[in-house]
Amino acid sequence: MxxxxxxxxxxxxxxxQPAHDQxxxxxxxxxxxxxxxxxxxxxxxxxxxxxxxxxxxxxxxxxRMSPFILSSSMSVDRLHSLLFADEAARAPFLYGVACPVFHFYSQDVLIRFAAILKAATNLKSLYVPARTGNPIITAICDLTTLRELHVLASVGDDSLRTILKNLRSPLRYLHVEGYELGTFSAKFLHNELPHLGQTLEALKLDDFPLDIPASSVKTRFTSVRSLEADEIDISSDLGQLDVLLELFPNLDTTFALGPPGPTIPVPEVERRRQRNMETQKTRTWPRLDRLVCDARMAYILALRCPIRLMTIDTTNVFDGRRYLAESLRYNAPQQLHFSLELNDGLALLDWLFPPEAAVKLTRLVMFFNHQISRRPQTLHRASFQWQELLGRLIVSIKHLRLTHLRLVVCYHVFQSMSKRTQPNMGVDEDFVNTARESDLLPAATAFLEAMPSLEYIFLTTCGRTYVPVGRRWEERHKWLSSKAWRVAGRHEGPDVPSAATGMLVELSSEAAEVIIDREEFQLSLREEVQVKACISPIH
Structure with missing residues (x-):
């Protein structure tokens, strides 16, 4: 950009101007x-x-390199001047334009933007609001070279439908957001956009109601490899997983969807799961590179195809644990990334990984959140020592044949003040009950002893401590400790570390980041924000 x-x-x-004497x-x-x-x-x-x-x-x-961001009327004027100073030598090379807002642009600016679109005969990427006015809508529809289209729709405006129905470009990627819920449904895609059936490879939406029965699907979007939607209602009797299998028979890269809704009773959850299991007895996707959803949705989907990476956002209730465990029992991925709230204690870790998961699961990323609320003369809720957490977790995962392990534990400690407690007193180490830097190597050694198959171990503990100041909580302390190790092989020569280090070779932070990126061990954006918030400022 x-x-x-x-x-x-x-x-x-x-x-x-060039120098004439050179x-x-x-x-x-x-x-x-x-x-x-x-x-x-x-x-x-x-x-x-x-x-x-x-x-x-x-x-x-x-x-040709990347889209130009046009965030103001002045930037539109400048790009227009740049291109039309030598239109034939410049405009055909424009790769993309991102103009996310038009609300305050004058009619003259909109006309110049439409002229840019008309002149850019090889435009590949475009990001615009749907509500733009007829000259721009016409210019967008007349484009024949677009491969990526990102549209910001408006509630109550029909411009989105006009653009998509009349689009002449063979799109590969379509991202639509901001529209009124229900506007972009399976029926709309099937009935109004069949011209995208052979070219569209990735679809990203706010919601995607399945309002068409699978038996009515006549146009298959055979090129679609990725589908992302904040909400896909796999609930109604009209349309469920069978509709997605019919519409997108070759989906094999990313399937990401939001939670199914908080009010679904358990019997309905079971009914949907059974129906999806029956559907997949006759057809399923070839494989999925990545599945992103919450534990209950993974349980409802009951996917049978091989899954390389599964990213699960669990809950702090025991149902979330049960749904995840049953999903892993039924079809475990090669790599699992999940987050878990430990506010209700360590019992959530028991039986989380069934024996059946050991057949496929070799890479594991776990992010644990633990909120401690300490009041005078009472014990803080669900408190536990670092060693207790490690012991319980090792018992839960030791039967897995893991090669890569990443564990992040993030603490939020809210400490009320008694009459004898001064606001500026130091943090009680026994109260905080968290791992410090010296605890990480023994923890890594314990993991290796329990699972000799490990090749890489990444451990992070971080947290923040708050004290009440008036009616608000004020941050008083924060900490972050992170280490990574490579497990030295038994055939690497005489310089292999001795048994005193548990055959662990500590990695530099730079080397650890390279491996994390290579193995796709990154945290989610929300998790990353929590960890970075624990970094103490350097004075």
Whole structure:
């Protein structure tokens, strides 16, 4: 993405004049090839300032690299000026435009934006509001080269339907948000957008009601590999998993969906699960690279296809544990990433991983949240020592054949003050009951002793302590301790660490990050925010 400043800088490149007393010393064809290999926008723009002979190629390279962000009327005017200063040499190279808001733009600006779309004959990516006015809607519908379209719809506006129904481009990626719930349904996709059936590969929506029976599906979206929706109602008798299997028979990359709703009674949950299990006796997806949902939805879906990575947001109730355990018993993934609230105690960890999960599950990421509320003369709710947590967790997972393990425990300690307690007193280590840096190596050793198959171990403990100040809680202390280890092989030579270190080789933070990225062991955005909030400022 490009900022308005970069657009202005690119325009400024037009005014540079060459020195008449200098002659080119390098082959310009070679220099243009070098320019086309650059991947940083600032490098490309700097390259174009070296001489006028390179300016044209550098601008074309920049236009092809990534979408231009047009966040104001001024940025629209600047891009318009840049392109139409040499339309034939520039406009066809424009890769993408992101213009997320039009509400305060004048009619003249909207006309210039429509002109940009018409001139960009090879535009691949576009992000716009649906409510834009007829000239822009017409220009969008007339495009024939779009591959990615992100539309911000408006409640009560029919522009979204107009754009999608009349679109001529063979879209591969479609992201629609902000529309009135129920607007973009299975029936609408099936009946109104069959022209996307052979090209669309990824679909991301706010909600996707299944309002068409599977027997009525005539158009299959055979190219769709990924489906993401905040809400997919796998509940009605009209449409459930069988509708998705009919509409998207080749879904094999990402299937992400929100929770099924908090008020569904247990008998209804069981009925839906049984129906989905019956449906998949005759057809199912070939595989899924990634499944993202909560524990109850995973249980309802009862997917039979192989799953590489499953990301589960569980709850702090025992039902969430049961749903996850049964899902793992029925069809465990190769890699599991789940979060769990431990406010109700460590019993949530018991029987979380059934023996059947050991057949497939080899990589595990666990994020535990624990909120401690301490009042004078009472014990804090569901408190436990660090060693107690480790012991209970090891018993729960020791039968798994894990090769990669990441554990993050995040504490939130709310400590009320008694009459004898001073607000500025230090944190009681016994009260906080958390692991410090010195505890992590013994913990890693304990995991390795319980599961000799481990190759990598990542451990993090963090937390914040609060005290009441008036009617609010004030943060008083925070901490973060994180370590990672590689398990040294038995055939790596005489320099392998001795048994005193448990065959563990500590990794630098840089090496740990590389492995975390490579193995897709990253935390979710919400989890990452919680961990970073525990970093103490450096004084």
């Amino acid at each position: 490009t900022s308005p400043k970069e657009v202005a800088f690119a325009i400024g490149m037009q005014s540079i 002659q080119p010393r390098l082959n310009f064809d070679v220099l243009r090839m070098v320019c086309n290999c650059l991947t940083d926008v600032s490098d490309v723009l700097s390259f174009g300032t070296t001489c006028t002979a390179l300016r044209k190629g550098a601008l074309q390279r920049r236009l």
